[in-house]
Amino acid sequence: MGLFSKKGKQPEPGEQREMSFGRGELDSLRPFVMPPDRLPPGVAEGAPAALPGLVMATALFTGGRLDFVPVSSMNELGGTEAVWLRAMHNVENLDGLRVVREACDAAREDTELVTLSGNDPFVASRVAVLDWLVGQVHGAPPGYGVIVAVPSWHTLILHVVRGMGVLTAVETMALAAGHWFRTAQGDQGVSPHVYFVAPDHRTQRIAYPDADGKVIIDTTGLMGEMLFGPAPHGLGLKK
Numbered sequence: 668m669g670l671f672s673k674k675g676k677q678p679e680p681g682e683q684r685e686m687s688f689g690r691g692e693l694d695s696l697r698p699f700v701m702p703p704d705r706l707p708p709g710v711a712e713g714a715p716a717a718l719p720g721l722v723m724a725t726a727l728f729t730g731g732r733l734d735f736v737p738v739s740s741m742n743e744l745g746g747t748e749a750v751w752l753r754a755m756h757n758v759e760n761l762d763g764l765r766v767v768r769e770a771c772d773a774a775r776e777d778t779e780l781v782t783l784s785g786n787d788p789f790v791a792s793r794v795a796v797l798d799w800l801v802g803q804v805h806g807a808p809p810g811y812g813v814i815v816a817v818p819s820w821h822t823l824i825l826h827v828v829r830g831m832g833v834l835t836a837v838e839t840m841a842l843a844a845g846h847w848f849r850t851a852q853g854d855q856g857v858s859p860h861v862y863f864v865a866p867d868h869r870t871q872r873i874a875y876p877d878a879d880g881k882v883i884i885d886t887t888g889l890m891g892e893m894l895f896g897p898a899p900h901g902l903g904l905k906k
Contacts, residue, residue, distance in 0.1 A: 692727055693744065696754040698795040699726040700817060701857060713738035715751065718862045719872045723795050725754050755796050758789050761803060771839040777832030780840065781825045791817035791857050797864060801827060811900060812865045812893055816840045818847035820855045828893065831904055837861055841874035841882040863890050866900055
């Protein structure tokens with residue numbers, strides 16, 4: 668059975684090694700959200716989508732060591748569904764994380780961003796349990812959807828859509844995500860993009876840098892439905 672691992676305080680994907688699973692390692696399972704082409708061979712294959720261009724790989728994290736679990740090896744731990752659910756459950760906590768709330772525009776409550784950060788290498792990967800996370804930081808389920816960015820292993824930015832302030836929030840998130848992605852250490856950058864997650868869990872990339880570094884915001888597709896569509900899931904803004 669193959670696992671992919673790297674030793675060290677700040678783990679990174681590394682070479683394949685052979686080891687056996689112990690049942691106690693179920694508590695060490697974690698989701699690991701990354702672009703598939705930046706994961707070791709065999710790890711991304713069959714992994715579920717997390718956001719456009721990102722998949723949820725599965726890792727074992729013990730003693731500062733990160734081991735990737737190929738989907739083909741998950742039968743030893745009860746099968747893919749059981750492994751994915753356990754990994755997701757294991758990050759349903761905010762232990763050791765810094766949670767900062769700040770409005771992009773102090774005069775508008777509907778521009779509030781929530782930024783999670785910490786030494787935990789699975790901060791961004793908590794996007795895999797987005798419904799749980801929104802419940803922790805917002806309470807009520809989001810009626811219009813959620814804007815999220817995962818620029819590095821150690822950072823996640825969240826905005827619960829409440830009104831037209833979402834446009835200000837998206838622009839600010841895009842600038843912040845681009846900065847944190849570019850300045851991430853080593854291979855710890857995840858994505859410079861910003862994503863919209865609709866109440867029915869459909870997703871869309873809505874903000875990204877162009878070749879010159881300028882932020883492009885896409886207000887079509889799902890984002891357009893939310894901005895310009897009717898209630899209860901649309902803000903009804905005029906184009």
